[in-house]
Amino acid sequence: MNCPICQSAITPTGDTFSQKYDCPCCGHFTVFSPYFHHLTDDDRRKISGWIKKENQQQRHPDFKRGDTQLENILKLPIPGLRQRADEILLEALNDVTALDVKIDAIDKRYIAASYSLDNREVRRLCDFLVKQGLLEKESEQHYTVSDAGHIRYDELKKSNIQLSNKAFVAMWFDTNMNDIFENGLAAAIEQAGYEPIRIDRVDHIDKIDDQIITHIQASKFIVADFTGHRGGVYFEAGYALGRDIPVFWTCRKNHLDDLHFDIRQYNCIMWEEVEELKEKLYYRIKAVLGHGQN
Numbered sequence: 559m560n561c562p563i564c565q566s567a568i569t570p571t572g573d574t575f576s577q578k579y580d581c582p583c584c585g586h587f588t589v590f591s592p593y594f595h596h597l598t599d600d601d602r603r604k605i606s607g608w609i610k611k612e613n614q615q616q617r618h619p620d621f622k623r624g625d626t627q628l629e630n631i632l633k634l635p636i637p638g639l640r641q642r643a644d645e646i647l648l649e650a651l652n653d654v655t656a657l658d659v660k661i662d663a664i665d666k667r668y669i670a671a672s673y674s675l676d677n678r679e680v681r682r683l684c685d686f687l688v689k690q691g692l693l694e695k696e697s698e699q700h701y702t703v704s705d706a707g708h709i710r711y712d713e714l715k716k717s718n719i720q721l722s723n724k725a726f727v728a729m730w731f732d733t734n735m736n737d738i739f740e741n742g743l744a745a746a747i748e749q750a751g752y753e754p755i756r757i758d759r760v761d762h763i764d765k766i767d768d769q770i771i772t773h774i775q776a777s778k779f780i781v782a783d784f785t786g787h788r789g790g791v792y793f794e795a796g797y798a799l800g801r802d803i804p805v806f807w808t809c810r811k812n813h814l815d816d817l818h819f820d821i822r823q824y825n826c827i828m829w830e831e832v833e834e835l836k837e838k839l840y841y842r843i844k845a846v847l848g849h850g851q852n
Contacts, residue, residue, distance in 0.1 A: 562594040563605050566666060583666040585613035588620040599675055604634055606670035607645070614652050617772070642672045643683045644714055647692065650703060651711045661693065661701040716802075723850050725752045725843075726777040728794035730786030742832040743781055743808070746839035751850030752778065774798055779847060781839065784817055784826075785810040792818065806842055808835060 561568045561581040568581050578588045584606045597605070608631045612619045621628055637645070649671035650661050661668070663681045674680050677699075684701050687693040692707035703711075725747045729735060744754040755773050770790075774780060774797055782795040782805055795805050807826040809817055814828055827842060829835035 562589060563597070563602055563609075564670065581670075583670045584609045585667070585670065586618040587612075588618065590620060590622045594621075600636060601632055603636055603673040603675065604631055607637075607673040608634070610645075610649065610667070610670040614648065636673055639683070639686065642674070643686050643690075643692075644710070645671045645673070646680070646683055646687065647703070647707055647711050648714055651708070657705075657708065659703040660696075661703065663699040663701065722776055722778040723752055724773070724777045725754050726774050726780040726794070726798070727754050727756045727783070728780055728791040729756070729783040730788045730791070731758050732786060735785065738783070738785070738832055738835065742829075742835035743783060743839065746836045746843065747781065749836070749840050750843040750847075752843070754781075770794060771797065774803065775801060777803060778850070779804040779806060779843070781806045781808065783808045783810075785813045787813065787816055787818075804846065806839060806846075808839060 559568055560566065561579060561584060564581065564583045566581055566583045568579055578586075580586055587609050594605075605628070609619060619627070646661065646668055649668060650659055661684060663684050664677045666677075668674070668680045669676065672680055672683050674683070681699065684693055685695070687707070688695045688701070690706075692704055692710050693701040694704050695701055727739065727743055727747070729739060729743065739756060744756075747754040755777065757770050757773060760769060760773070774794060777798075780794065780798045780803060782791050782798075784791055784807070795807070798805050805824075807824045809826055809828060811828045811830050814826075817826070827835070827838045829838060
């Protein structure tokens with residue numbers, strides 16, 4: 559079979575209700591009741607590029623008939639030349655720690671990543687990166703990421719976080735905390751213009767630890783509530799700090815005495831009632847980061 563989006567040769571897996579695709583160009587995605595018909599070249603660029611961005615965040619999107627996801631993707635503009643070239647760097651260096659990174663311009667994954675139609679466009683974008691000093695050209699199709707390219711990648715990753723509108727919530731998942739989340743933490747985040755993410759309410763089929771790391775990395779900030787003193791909350795807050803992601807600290811007042819001494823140096827929001835938590839957190843987020851665009 560061919561990929562329903564880019565038409566690359568592909569072997570799908572799944573059942574009568576869905577097909578899972580591992581496309582060498584677009585990446586990983588699932589289609590329920592296939593409905594990709596009459597796609598233009600620009601449509602294919604947009605969908606492939608969008609899936610690739612989702613995969614870079616370790617998310618495998620699915621397409622269902624009747625939802626608005628495809629419609630919203632097709633409304634997106636095709637990025638300009640500079641952004642398309644930057645996407646090649648993001649794809650090449652995503653989760654790579656080595657410095658000697660090679661780019662093969664005929665590798666199909668760069669077609670989707672850069673919203674290109676074919677490898678000819680990928681080579682042109684790579685040549686643009688060479689002129690910018692971000693790649694070094696080894697042959698007609700092979701390139702090496704320069705030191706400046708690695709620095710540019712770091713800047714892009716940081717700016718992606720800054721542009722994010724998501725807020726990861728680390729907290730105790732006890733049922734008694736549901737009202738605290740919905741009418742306190744989540745309500746404050748939404749009122750401030752951001753989208754709250756609570757990992758136990760995210761649909762996925764991957765390892766939970768991988769999902770936690772992925773969502774923290776994709777968040778503009780996290781809110782860590784230490785009520786109940788769950789070890790995972792301490793870990794998630796520490797991981798965010800290590801990634802230079804802002805952390806908003808909260809804790810129910812009668813749990814404050816057991817707060818670990820490493821956390822006491824931070825300006826923690828103490829709360830007793832859910833409305834108090836919502837108000838204090840909302841004003842703290844707005845004062846530090848400004849209003850988002852949820």
